[in-house]
Amino acid sequence: MVGILVETRGTIATLTIENAGKRNSLTAEMWLRLPEVxxxxxxxxxxxxxxxxxxxxxxxxxxxxxDLARILHAPGMPDGGLVTAAENALAVFPKPTVAAIxxxxxxxxxxxxxxxxxxxxxxxxxxxxxxxxxxxxxxxxGIQRLVSIVxxxxxxYLLFSGELISSGQAVSLGMLSQxxxxxxxxxxxxxxxxxxxxxxxxxxxxxxxxxHAFAAGEDAAAIGDAWQGExxxxxxxxxxxxxxxxHETPSFSWTGSGFVRxxxx
Numbered sequence: 001m002v003g004i005l006v007e008t009r010g011t012i013a014t015l016t017i018e019n020a021g022k023r024n025s026l027t028a029e030m031w032l033r034l035p036e037v038x039x040x041x042x043x044x045x046x047x048x049x050x051x052x053x054x055x056x057x058x059x060x061x062x063x064x065x066x067d068l069a070r071i072l073h074a075p076g077m078p079d080g081g082l083v084t085a086a087e088n089a090l091a092v093f094p095k096p097t098v099a100a101i102x103x104x105x106x107x108x109x110x111x112x113x114x115x116x117x118x119x120x121x122x123x124x125x126x127x128x129x130x131x132x133x134x135x136x137x138x139x140x141x142g143i144q145r146l147v148s149i150v151x152x153x154x155x156x157y158l159l160f161s162g163e164l165i166s167s168g169q170a171v172s173l174g175m176l177s178q179x180x181x182x183x184x185x186x187x188x189x190x191x192x193x194x195x196x197x198x199x200x201x202x203x204x205x206x207x208x209x210x211x212h213a214f215a216a217g218e219d220a221a222a223i224g225d226a227w228q229g230e231x232x233x234x235x236x237x238x239x240x241x242x243x244x245x246x247h248e249t250p251s252f253s254w255t256g257s258g259f260v261r262x263x264x265x
Contacts (some may be wrong), residue, residue: 005032006041011048011197012190013041013261017112023104024054027068031063031082031108035089042094044073045255048197049094049191052116053100054109059125065134071108072136080139085106087141090115091212094256096204101125106164108206111142114149116175117208119175120189121167122182124134127175128137128164137263148215150174198256200236202254 005016015037017024041047055079063071063083074081090097095186100114106128112129113119129146131138137144147155150173158165167179174207196204206227213220231237234254243250 001029001177002030004030004037005038008047010108011046011050012193013044013047013049014051014053015041016261017060017109018055020055022064023058023106024056024109025061025070025087026108027064028067028074028082031071031086033061034086035036036091038093041254048095048201050095050097051100051192051193052090052112053189054103056103058103059099059101059105059113060109060177062102062109062111062130063170068136072139076170083111084139084141087111087115087139094205094208095201096208098193100195101167101176102185106130108142111139112146114142114145114175118177119172120178120180120185120192120193121176123179123186124172124182125167125179126164127170128162128213129158129169130162133162134161167186174265177265198241198249200250200252201252201256202231202234202252205256216257 002019005018007014007016008153017026017030019027019030041050041233043107072081077085080087096118097116097121099113101119101121102125103122104126105113105121106126110127110129114124127136129142141156143159147157150158154173165173165263167176171179178188178192206224209223209227210220213223232251236252236254239248
């Protein structure tokens with residue numbers, strides 16, 4: 001099967017990249033579908049956390065080479081074409097996102113993972129940013145996000161060499177938040193996603209926007225003011241304080257219905 005699949009269990013949605021036999025490479029149609037799926041999930045008040053993964057034993061080997069010209073140079077689209085549009089749609093997704101990485105995470109596959117908020121990998125995962133191997137220039141959005149994650153020197157090493165690195169190397173470079181033995185990866189991802197879903201979504205979504213604003217060198221004051229106003233109108237702080245004093249698990253009520261979010265960059 002080839003496509004972008006979505007499954008929702010409770011408050012956690014899982015987006016799966018599937019292209020059997022091709023390490024889950026993405027065709028032009030799959031890149032085009034990603035922003036549509038993300039928009040649908042963003043507007044679903046029942047979804048609190050999004051997990052992004054690949055089907056089977058690989059995350060994704062990136063763009064389908066046979067479709068490369070159509071993917072990277074789609075008519076009327078800016079640098080990076082369909083890849084940049086999909087990557088940016090994931091980056092501006094308002095809810096917390098977790099990339100669950102097993103096997104190969106290469107090229108455009110890394111761009112998808114990098115656009116997620118948190119990256120959790122197995123100890124057999126392999127990473128690579130490979131434009132120099134095939135004579136193309138990595139999209140500007142991908143280079144910018146890579147530099148923000150690992151810094152200029154490491155970004156140059158990864159981009160220039162196109163070398164594949166292990167999950168151990170990737171975590172040491174700051175590309176990953178957690179690494180787990182392969183047999184325990186999915187249990188660890190489920191546990192982490194469940195923990196995020198139990199937290200105040202008002203707090204998480206506000207701080208996601210503020211972190212991105214600071215990273216982009218923007219003035220975060222207006223963003224903070226808007227969120228503080230939303231917090232004042234919400235019951236989450238009262239719920240959280242009462243649960244803390246009672247030694248209970250809070251059941252936060254904020255869903256964001258009607259609140260206009262400023263896009264994350």
